Amino acid sequence: MLKRAGWRIALCLALTAAACRQPPPLPPPAGVDAQHYDLTIRLDPAAQVFQARAVLDVRHPDTLTALPLAFEDLTIDSIRVNGVAVEAAREDDRLWAPVASGSRASRIEVAYRGWPRLGFYATERGGQQIVYTDSWPDEGRGWLPGLHHPADPATFALRLTLPRGYEAAASGSLHALDTLGAEVRYQWRLDVPAPLYTFAFAVADFSLTETTAGDTLPVRYYMLAEDSAYAHQLRRTPQALAFFSETLGPYAFDAYASVQVPMRFAGMENAAASFLLADLFPANRAEEVQIHELAHQWFGNRVPLAEWADLWLSEGTATYLTTLFYEHADGLDAARTRWIDMAALEARQATATALVIKEPRPPSAYLSWVPYDKGASVLHLLRRALGDDAFFAALRATYQRYAGQPLSTEAFQEILEAEAGQDLDAFFEYWVYGTDFPTLKTTWDPATRTLSWRITGDAGTLAGVPFDLQLRRRGRVHYADAEAGRVTLADWDDRPPRVRPVGVMMRVE
Numbered sequence: 001m002l003k004r005a006g007w008r009i010a011l012c013l014a015l016t017a018a019a020c021r022q023p024p025p026l027p028p029p030a031g032v033d034a035q036h037y038d039l040t041i042r043l044d045p046a047a048q049v050f051q052a053r054a055v056l057d058v059r060h061p062d063t064l065t066a067l068p069l070a071f072e073d074l075t076i077d078s079i080r081v082n083g084v085a086v087e088a089a090r091e092d093d094r095l096w097a098p099v100a101s102g103s104r105a106s107r108i109e110v111a112y113r114g115w116p117r118l119g120f121y122a123t124e125r126g127g128q129q130i131v132y133t134d135s136w137p138d139e140g141r142g143w144l145p146g147l148h149h150p151a152d153p154a155t156f157a158l159r160l161t162l163p164r165g166y167e168a169a170a171s172g173s174l175h176a177l178d179t180l181g182a183e184v185r186y187q188w189r190l191d192v193p194a195p196l197y198t199f200a201f202a203v204a205d206f207s208l209t210e211t212t213a214g215d216t217l218p219v220r221y222y223m224l225a226e227d228s229a230y231a232h233q234l235r236r237t238p239q240a241l242a243f244f245s246e247t248l249g250p251y252a253f254d255a256y257a258s259v260q261v262p263m264r265f266a267g268m269e270n271a272a273a274s275f276l277l278a279d280l281f282p283a284n285r286a287e288e289v290q291i292h293e294l295a296h297q298w299f300g301n302r303v304p305l306a307e308w309a310d311l312w313l314s315e316g317t318a319t320y321l322t323t324l325f326y327e328h329a330d331g332l333d334a335a336r337t338r339w340i341d342m343a344a345l346e347a348r349q350a351t352a353t354a355l356v357i358k359e360p361r362p363p364s365a366y367l368s369w370v371p372y373d374k375g376a377s378v379l380h381l382l383r384r385a386l387g388d389d390a391f392f393a394a395l396r397a398t399y400q401r402y403a404g405q406p407l408s409t410e411a412f413q414e415i416l417e418a419e420a421g422q423d424l425d426a427f428f429e430y431w432v433y434g435t436d437f438p439t440l441k442t443t444w445d446p447a448t449r450t451l452s453w454r455i456t457g458d459a460g461t462l463a464g465v466p467f468d469l470q471l472r473r474r475g476r477v478h479y480a481d482a483e484a485g486r487v488t489l490a491d492w493d494d495r496p497p498r499v500r501p502v503g504v505m506m507r508v509e
């Protein structure tokens with residue numbers, strides 16, 4: 001996911017009474033593993049009709065008696081467990097669904113209706129009605145009863161029946177589209193498990209552009225009809241799919257789509273169908289968000305998070321992989337600019353600067369620059385410290401081993417250590433669990449045009465790690481090896497240059 005600059009954080013501060021003080025969503029009970037969600041919806045946006053039936057196949061310990069499904073607001077018509085009607089208790093945002101006693105698997109079927117108010121948005125744009133969902137982090141409980149935790153990914157099938165005249169897009173790939181009198185029925189399937197916060201659909205007057213990546217993978221762009229001319233901003237999507245597949249391992253899903261919606265975030269990595277904020281397109285800012293959400297299809301979606309506290313493994317990785325695409329496609333300068341920006345500490349404040357905070361917090365409390373930009377800069381530093389071979393081997397090994405398996409920060413450290421053949425405890429203690437940053441202190445001698453510098457407070461983690469400092473003055477740019485400690489810019493003027501570390505977060509004095 002990519003927030004709009006500062007927007008979500010401000011919202012979180014404003015909502016201290018509600019969302020931000022809420023306890024974090026609970027992980028599923030031990031031994032519980034949701035396999036598949038099969039959802040049938042009849043939706044009429046104009047008449048505000050939403051009727052649904054969700055069928056959840058779940059494995060669980062035979063000692064379990066009831067499953068706490070997250071579900072809110074809507075009216076339940078019936079609940080069946082393995083075909084037998086049951087009663088279920090509702091308590092706040094929990095639905096306690098009884099499970100088959102003495103059994104290790106249950107099929108829970110819930111029929112419900114109402115007009116969802118959480119994770120579900122109905123709006124208008126240019127006279128067109130638009131309905132879409134946005135389930136991050138667990139707001140899907142407003143329209144789908146389920147185990148809304150990133151560590152329990154599942155497959156998904158959605159049958160959506162609409163009045164004729166609406167176009168729809170959803171997670172997974174489209175398998176059937178039927179016209180039934182005055183209605184149309186879409187059927188999508190997501191056959192590779194992904195977290196529930198990536199299950200989504202959108203209904204609008206879309207204009208569809210179809211292409212392919214690598215000759216066979218269908219790639220679709222769903223643009224709001226009045227913005228269809230902006231679809232060209234997504235033209236490098238197949239190139240990015242090829243680059244990430246080559247760098248990390250094969251793309252896991254059987255299609256990819258981008259869907260333009262007037263959403264609250266800049267983008268959201270819904271499974272195999274990223275949603276992109278409508279306003280990005282007129283501003284010509286869609287590509288970078290698209291690349292970020294695409295990268296999540298590898299990290300965040302195919303490799304799910306063990307806990308919300310590990311969010312940097314999804315957001316920091318997507319942010320860094322985006323810069324790697326620009327390094328690959330547009331060259332080193334395009335990447336260096338982004339590495340400098342993501343590592344810029346000035347004007348950034350956060351009450352908590354550790355990448356991983358052990359005490360539980362609500363997921364929205366993690367939405368700061370820390371998991372995104374500090375996360376990305378720590379990955380860049382790991383790349384510099386380990387070398388390209390070991391670093392990229394570790395990313396590939398992580399993608400291979402943790403496909404469908406929740407990834408923790410500890411497990412990621414183990415893979416990095418194995419690939420690099422070195423102990424990274426001190427590095428992780430400082431950069432991942434720690435709150436400090438090194439200080440870069442510079443001195444300028446105008447007579448000799450010599451800049452000297454010293455880096456302190458890094459707890460030894462930067463020793464022998466090659467990275468650059470960018471020196472800039474009046475349109476002139478020089479990159480200096482940070483280890484050199486000094487550089488003479490003989491033909492520059494006598495004013496000090498601006499100094500910015502390339503990709504490594506530190507305070508510059």
Ligand SMILES: [Zn+2]
Nearest residue numbers: 001002315318
């Ligand atoms: Zn993201």
